[in-house]
Amino acid sequence: MDGQYLLYGSYASYYTAKTRSYLRKKGIPFAERLPSDPQFREKVRPGSGSARIPQLLTPDNIVLQDSVTILDFLELRFPELPAIPTTPCQRIFVHLMELLASEGLLQLAWKHRWLFDETLRFVKMDFGRSFRPQGSDEELMKYGNMIADRMMGHGLPQVTESVKTSLDEQYLGLLAVLENHLVEHPYFLGGHPSAADYAIMGALHAHLGRDPAGLRLMQDNAPRVFRWIEHMIVPEVHSPEFFNRAIEYPADDQVPDTAMRVLHYIAGHFGQQFVLDALAFNQVIEEIKPASGHIFDKDQDQPLLANQQIEYKGTTYPVRGRLYAVWLLQRSQRYFQSLGPDNQARVNQMLGESVSRELVSVPVKACIERVNNRLVAA
Secondary structure (H helix, E strand, O other): OOOOEEEEOOOOOHHHHHHHHHHHHHOOOEEEEOOOOHHHHHHHHHHHOOOOOOEEEOOOOOEEEOHHHHHHHHHHHOOOOOOOOOOHHHHHHHHHHHHHHHHHOHHHHHHHHHOOHHHHHHHHHHHHHHHOOOOOHHHHHHHHHHHHHHHOOOOOOOOOHHHHHHHHHHHHHHHHHHHHHOOOOOEOEEOEOOHHHHHHHHHHHHHOOOOHHHHHHHHHHOHHHHHHHHHHOOOOOOOHHHOOOOOOOOHHHOOOHHHHHHHHHHHHHHOHHHHHHHHHHHHHHHHHOOOOOOEOOOOOOOOEOOOEEEEEOOEEEEEOOEHHHHHHHHHHHHHHHHOOHHHHHHHHHHHOOOHHHHHHHOOOOOOEEEEOOEEEEO
């Protein structure tokens, strides 16, 4: 498809960072626009039924919302430098990283943004520019405060030194496993960028790699990660550090051990919530028994389910299941279920006895599709 794509998003936006990196590495012609662009309000939002960014307007006037949906759509149009490998272990790794690096790290990145005072002025001004690009400092802060009030009203924990220390420890642990991997590899899967790399850009670039508190820790403790982010936002696929590495996925369906350590670290810290989402979804399905085509929420593109009491490993959790998370979880599950016994055994051996393996195997009692930016029973 000839012509220029328009990406609507902002540099402060978690999922815009993922989509922007993908578009650049794939060499897809695009221009970026802010949500303050009148066309976003007049054409794009009505086309998607959502104000959520990023959104992509194609040259043939198709409006796409949601980073996963955008990547899936563009992979069909631009098959070179494929973001999804075709072999079992590598593809399961990528699908799990789509879930864990994107959705799993969201809470860490979000809390780290809004709980550290040294970050707030930068973030507010950054958000303000999305709505008033040529505004004065006073105008930027006015709109930034509006966004901040909304974001900080979504259940942030009380700001205490112990909470901030815990967030820093989680973040530093993540940086350590990433830094270890990047000693020998330019991407998660050897010399070839994949959706796993793009998925983690939301946390590492839009939030932790730009917000002052997160950026300081990264530069002080993980210079390879900082340099990797610099490389992920430019079009070149080869980096100077690995100029002689072939642009290909590892042979024989191998996933580097250091990449698996990253996966297991994120799953170990943030994966349980996805299991609880699936179990809560199962209880709702038992109650409502939706017919095929049932729209779970006509007004929301990422609805929360009714509160459920979930028994899990001897503890009862109150859970409002995230329907979008269950939909994304099913990507790895459906692919795993499509494999033959030998390949399933290879995947299970790779994942070991871990939360990562539980995410592939936890029962989900109904299939979800995404139709016209709404989640629907298949």
